[in-house]
Amino acid sequence: MAVLEAIELEKSYGGTAVVRGVSMAIDRGECFGLLGPNGAGKTTTLRLCLGLTEPDGGRITLNGYRVPVQARAARAAVGVVPQLDNLDPDFTVEENLLVYGRYFGLPPRRVRPRLPELLSFAGLEGRARSPIQTLSGGMKRRLTLARALVNDPDVIILDEPTTGLDPQARHLIWERLRQLAGRGKTLILTTHFMDEAERLCNRIAVMDGGRLIAQGAPRALIEQHVEPQVVEAYGDGVRDWAREEGARLSGRLEMAGDTAFCYTANGDALSASLDRRPGLRYLRRPANLEDVFLKLTGRELRD
Amino acid sequence: MLQNPFAWPRVSPRFAAVWRRNVLVWRKLLGASLLGNLAEPLIYLLGLGYGLGNLVGEVNGRPYITFLAAGSLCSATMNAASFESFYSAFSRMHVQRTWDAIMNAPVSLEDVVAGELVWSATKACISGLAILIVAAAMGLVMTPLAAWVVLVVPLVGLAFAAPGLVVTACARGYDFFTYYFTIVITPMLFLSGVFFPLEQLPEVLRWAAYVLPLWHAVALVRPLMLGEVPPQLMLHVAVLVGYTVVCFYAAVVLLRRRLLA
Numbered sequence: 001m002a003v004l005e006a007i008e009l010e011k012s013y014g015g016t017a018v019v020r021g022v023s024m025a026i027d028r029g030e031c032f033g034l035l036g037p038n039g040a041g042k043t044t045t046l047r048l049c050l051g052l053t054e055p056d057g058g059r060i061t062l063n064g065y066r067v068p069v070q071a072r073a074a075r076a077a078v079g080v081v082p083q084l085d086n087l088d089p090d091f092t093v094e095e096n097l098l099v100y101g102r103y104f105g106l107p108p109r110r111v112r113p114r115l116p117e118l119l120s121f122a123g124l125e126g127r128a129r130s131p132i133q134t135l136s137g138g139m140k141r142r143l144t145l146a147r148a149l150v151n152d153p154d155v156i157i158l159d160e161p162t163t164g165l166d167p168q169a170r171h172l173i174w175e176r177l178r179q180l181a182g183r184g185k186t187l188i189l190t191t192h193f194m195d196e197a198e199r200l201c202n203r204i205a206v207m208d209g210g211r212l213i214a215q216g217a218p219r220a221l222i223e224q225h226v227e228p229q230v231v232e233a234y235g236d237g238v239r240d241w242a243r244e245e246g247a248r249l250s251g252r253l254e255m256a257g258d259t260a261f262c263y264t265a266n267g268d269a270l271s272a273s274l275d276r277r278p279g280l281r282y283l284r285r286p287a288n289l290e291d292v293f294l295k296l297t298g299r300e301l302r303d
Numbered sequence: 304m305l306q307n308p309f310a311w312p313r314v315s316p317r318f319a320a321v322w323r324r325n326v327l328v329w330r331k332l333l334g335a336s337l338l339g340n341l342a343e344p345l346i347y348l349l350g351l352g353y354g355l356g357n358l359v360g361e362v363n364g365r366p367y368i369t370f371l372a373a374g375s376l377c378s379a380t381m382n383a384a385s386f387e388s389f390y391s392a393f394s395r396m397h398v399q400r401t402w403d404a405i406m407n408a409p410v411s412l413e414d415v416v417a418g419e420l421v422w423s424a425t426k427a428c429i430s431g432l433a434i435l436i437v438a439a440a441m442g443l444v445m446t447p448l449a450a451w452v453v454l455v456v457p458l459v460g461l462a463f464a465a466p467g468l469v470v471t472a473c474a475r476g477y478d479f480f481t482y483y484f485t486i487v488i489t490p491m492l493f494l495s496g497v498f499f500p501l502e503q504l505p506e507v508l509r510w511a512a513y514v515l516p517l518w519h520a521v522a523l524v525r526p527l528m529l530g531e532v533p534p535q536l537m538l539h540v541a542v543l544v545g546y547t548v549v550c551f552y553a554a555v556v557l558l559r560r561r562l563l564a
Contacts (some may be wrong), residue, residue, distance in 0.1 A: 013564075052406060053563055072315070072409040080407035086400035090328040099327065102320040103408035151408075 003028050003063060003155050003186045004049055010057030011044055018044050020210040022058070026188055026203075028154070031181045033201035034190040035289065041210040042190035043083060046159055049188075050075060063155065076104060079148030083159040085140045087132050093119070093143060094128040097150055104151040111150060121176065122146035138169030145176060156180060158189040162196060174200060194289040204289070208297050218289055226287045226295055227251045227263040231270045234259045235280040245273050254294075263287065312413040312555040321405060321418025322425070325391075329426070340430045344379035345437060348372060351498070362500060365529065372443045373525035374497030376434040380456055381463045381517055384427035385488060388467025389480040392419050396471065402562070412563060416555050420464050420547075427460030438528070446530030455527070459520040462543040465550030466516075472557035496521045516546045 004026045011019040019041045026032045034042045047053040049060055051071025060067040065074035088096050094115055101111035119125050122142040127135070135143065141161070148156055161177070162170040177200055181187055191197055197204050198218045205215040214221055233246065242260045247253045249269045250262035262270050267284050274282045329336055352368030352375075362370040395401040402415050435452055438444050470483050494508055495501070495517035501509055512518035519539040526533040533539060 050407070072317075072411055075407065076409040082400075082403065082407065084400060086404040088324075088328075088401060088404075089399060090331060095327070099324050100404075100408065102323060103317065103405055103410045105317070105320075105409075 001028060002026060002061070003030075004188060005061045006045075006049060006058065007060075008058040009045065009048055009055050009060065011041075011048060011053065011055055018210050019048065019055075022207075022210070022212055024205055024212065024215070026186065028186050029181075029184050030203055031177075031187040031201045032189070033197040033204040034188070034207055035192070035194065035197045035204050035293070036190075036207035037192055040192075040207040042192075042207055043159055045207070046157060046188075046190060050078070050080065050157065076151070077153050077155065079151065079153035079156040081141075081144050081148045081156065081158040081161055083163065085144050087140060087143060087147070089132050092129050092131055093124055093135070096132065096143065097147055100147050101150045106151060114150075114152075118146045118149060121149065121179075123172065136169075138165050138172070141165060141169065141173060142176070145173065149180075153185070155186045155188065158187065160191055161189055162191075162193065170196075194293065198289050206289075206293055206296060208293075213296050214292070221292050222287050222289065225292045227265055228287055229264055229267045229284065230287050230291055231262040231264065231267045231274070231282055231284045232259055233262065233270075233274055233280050233282040235277075237277070237279050241274075241277055241280060246270070249273055261291075263291070308559050309556055312416070312552065313411075314413045314417040315411065317410045318414040318417035318421070320410065321415050322422050324405075325418070325422040326425070337429075340379075340383050340426065341433045344375050344382070344430060344434055348375040348434065348437070368441075369443050369529070370500075370525075371498065372434070372438040373528045374521055376431050376438070376452070376456075376528075377459060377495075377517060377520040377524055378492055378497050379434050380427045380431035380459045380520070381488070383430040384423050384460045384463035385467045385484075387423035387426045388419065388464045389471055389474070389483070390477065392423070392468060393471050393474055393477065393480075395419075396562075397474075406562075412558055413555055416468060416551070416558060420461065420468060420551060420554075423464035423467060424457055424460030427464065428456050431456035431459065435528075444528050446528070448530050448532070449528045451527050452524055455520070455523050458540065458543050458547075459516075459524075462516045462520070462546040465547045465554065468554035469550050469557065472554050472561055491515050491517050494518070496525070516543055519543055 002025045007023050009019050009022040010017070022045055034045060036042050044053065048055050049062060049067065051062070051068035051074060054068060062074040063077050067074050088099065091099060097115060097118055098108045098111050101108065115128065119128055122145065124139060124143060132140065162173050165173065174196070177187060189200070201218060203215070203217055204221070205212045207213070214225070216224070233241065238258065238260050239255065242253055242255065246260055246262055250264045252263040254261045264270060271282070271284060274280055348371060352371045356367035356371070359367045361367065405415055406412060432453065435444070435449070439449070470480065474480060494504065494512045495515060496512065497517070501512055501518065504512070519542040523533050523536070523539045
């Protein structure tokens with residue numbers, strides 16, 4: 001059964017189409033990622049799905065409720081982690097959780113017994129009485145994630161959950177999200193981090209310019225759209241090398257700035273060729289979603 | 304399916320959660336808040352009442368300070384409601400993004416606006432009732448009819464909180480509110496019988512008083528504090544209720560456009 005279903009969503013702001021013909025269906029228990037650069041329309045799509053904005057066209061069903069007509073009922077079983085933290089600066093950590101519960105009709109006596117579990121999930125044990133100002137960025141994001149769980153939702157929607165966090169904080173958030181997925185929760189997230197989408201999601205949709213340009217499992221998209229290996233070469237004379245040898249040895253070669261991206265089924269020949277050029281350095285790696293994205297949107301600079 | 308942006312607001316009981324939140328914050332900052340809300344009107348009352356009162360003598364057969372007490376009560380209520388629905392609501396809406404957080408839960412924009420409206424009116428009540436208590440303690444109120452003021456004060460609070468939210472809906476920054484204070488609130492203060500009887504004004508300016516809410520508040524509170532039933536009671540109540548309802552609706556429509564478009 002689809003937890004969220006969007007059909008042909010349309011939204012324009014001031015004459016510019018921001019969401020065009022977006023359709024997607026997310027099933028219970030999935031971890032679904034909406035992947036795209038800034039300005040692709042991801043946040044607007046989420047706001048439409050939550051009933052916070054009127055679509056100009058299309059229909060949305062969330063948790064069985066039509067949105068935005070029945071948005072209030074739909075949001076009762078949803079937890080939302082927004083892009084920008086909007087914790088209450090006037091309250092402590094535990095007060096933030098208790099106050100938020102009231103918005104779901106949960107009085108503090110229903111939320112208080114769950115506080116230890118929520119604080120432990122956020123890694124904020126012992127900080128229940130701390131004011132928000134004393135928390136670091138990563139702690140605030142973890143608290144926002146715990147706050148989204150106050151109503152014990154089945155669906156959690158996250159808008160760029162790790163933007164602005166340092167690597168340790170990011171890994172902690174990812175670990176928590178994997179825990180939630182393990183408990184059978186449905187996760188819907190947007191991100192512009194390709195590695196995040198690849199790590200967390202079992203299905204992603206790539207969004208650009210308001211349109212969904214690809215949908216599928218990360219591995220499947222990579223296999224479908226790009227060659228298995230990539231050799232990135234840079235240094236003095238890389239363009240000459242690319243012209244003389246690189247293009248011939250690659251399935252596909254693209255110059256982006258001063259780096260040559262060589263897409264190939266097997267990078268042995270390229271490695272050998274580059275080893276013979278002392279002035280050039282290179283990185284050999286498996287293809288990832290970023291390569292898929294660049295191929296689909298054709299954004300690299302070509303010489 | 305598109306919803307009509309001009310649809311009549313449907314408020315659910317969840318608005319109380321928004322009100323409660325504001326109460327909890329207020330309780331934390333109680334000291335500073337009480338000082339700000341109460342000290343200033345009391346200083347005005349005492350300073351003008353005794354200082355000016357000695358010069359002016361009697362107004363309509365009573366000491367000036369008795370006359371002024373009702374005006375001070377209404378203007379304090381108005382100021383408290385306006386401050387809360389401007390600066391505090393704007394901070395929550397725009398700077399802290401508290402409203403966004405609340406609307407991610409099953410609380411609609413109408414619920415948030417209603418919660419803010421009732422909270423601003425609650426703050427206003429605290430100011431108004433404090434002046435009433437002080438006036439009673441000073442012996443300026445010697446009639447049981449004054450107890451009815453307790454019911455009038457919330458209505459006055461609502462009647463000023465609602466237009467305040469309309470202004471907040473249009474504000475781009477804190478400076479915007481200065482326009483409202485300078486162009487609307489301050490002139491209204493001198494046109495509404497707060498400091499001196501309306502009869503002192505030329506006829507044409509009196510008409511300005513009749514369409515603004517402050518005069519109607521004063522016209523209810525002053526007779527009650529002096530021991531008389533206000534003439535044209537229903538008219539004054541209707542004007543205050545009208546301002547509340549019309550401005551609440553306008554605020555919701557404007558905020559829908561601003562936050563949910």
